[in-house]
Amino acid sequence: MSLFRPVSVPCPSCGASVEFNTVFSLNADRRPDLRVAVLNGSFQRQACPQCNTEFRLDPELTYLDVGRGQWIGVFPVAKLDQWKELEAQTQAMFNKAYGDKASAAAREIGAGLKPRLVFGWSALREKLVAVEQGLDDVILELTKAAMVRGLDEPPVDAGTELRLVAAEGDSLAVAWLVSANEEVKEMLRVPRSLYDEIAADTTGWSALHESLSAGPFVDVTRFLLPEGAAA
Template sequence: MSLFQPVNLVCPKCEAPVIMMAVGSVNADRRPDLREDILADRFQDIECGACQERFRLQPQFNYLDVGRGQWIAAMPADRMRDHLQVEDDAALLFAESYGVKAPQAAQQVGQDLTMRVTFGWPAVREKLLIREHDLDDVIIEMMKLHILRSVPSVPLAEGVELRLVDTDEDNDAYVFCWLETASEKPIEDLNVPKALYGAILANPTGWQAMRARLENGAFVDMQKLYMGEGRKSA
């Protein structure tokens, strides 16, 4: 089931007290409306009753979609530098819920789930969008790396990330966006031909080493490649 609990917040504009129901877990099979809210960028959004300022509670919940084979530990953006510890914590929780430490019936469900860790709303939304279009999230991250090498200039900086945000069927392209992680404010859109996805998919040998690095842990995101040594290979 999807679980919520009341939390006390302070409006970032007028500092008035605000109470909202914060999510602890999302079951998208039973509550598909919550999945749609995440994709529409309105989940855990709230308006201050005193000044009408709208703001959003950072993600900190587990997401389950058995029908689409997804289990995601969605964490606040500011925890990204602790991704190795977050991965370990998520792996333990998954093992107890659907893995080797879970009841047999739950383990059978877990066999068809892909475990991921995300940081910030744009990242968790991206994982849902990728599965919506039946794409491989590792290849999407490889596309981002190719973009970094191919375009003359990029707004790459701490707190700025590149995310798949849409598809452009008319131009046979995927729409990526540079955006600010904390505010989710878009900076620049970039249309990338779908042919690039196909080219990477057709060249597994050439991308084998990079795939191994990206898949080394549940945090499948190119950003981990420039955040220290990372997790040692198994």
């Protein structure tokens, strides 16, 4: 079931109160249209009735797609600094719903689900694109780590993120996006062979692979954040 709750949010442009039908539980098996809306960026985006400025509500929801094996806890980018705590909370939520604390029937469904934690719309969308393209998200993050390593001056700062946005033929389209508004700063094309090489190299990347898949927050960002530095 997909669960909605009406909320009023002030328009960032004129301050008028805008009514949103917020989703806090999205079931993509029953509402494939909502998955499509996440992919095309229209989900939870609407225009202010007063000044017509379009804006998007920050996500805070659980996303379920049994058919594609996805269970994702989604939080706003603003909560990224709490990732360690939210990772534990997300894992506990999953365990209760589909893991070792769930009923036998739910555990059976849970066996086919990968619990994940993401921050923001771009990160959620990336997980959907990766699954659609048959890409393992841990390997994808390692590929991003390899890309950043190879750049002279990666535009890494607190307000940007590196996200897979599409896969076309032999290349992966990976973009530096502004977290606040999803604006593309720079589009990079990476040969899919880089992903394949990393996937095939079981020894060279094993330490990083292990740290990346230690919890549901499968994202290179975890190494760039304060709590990640010590790990």
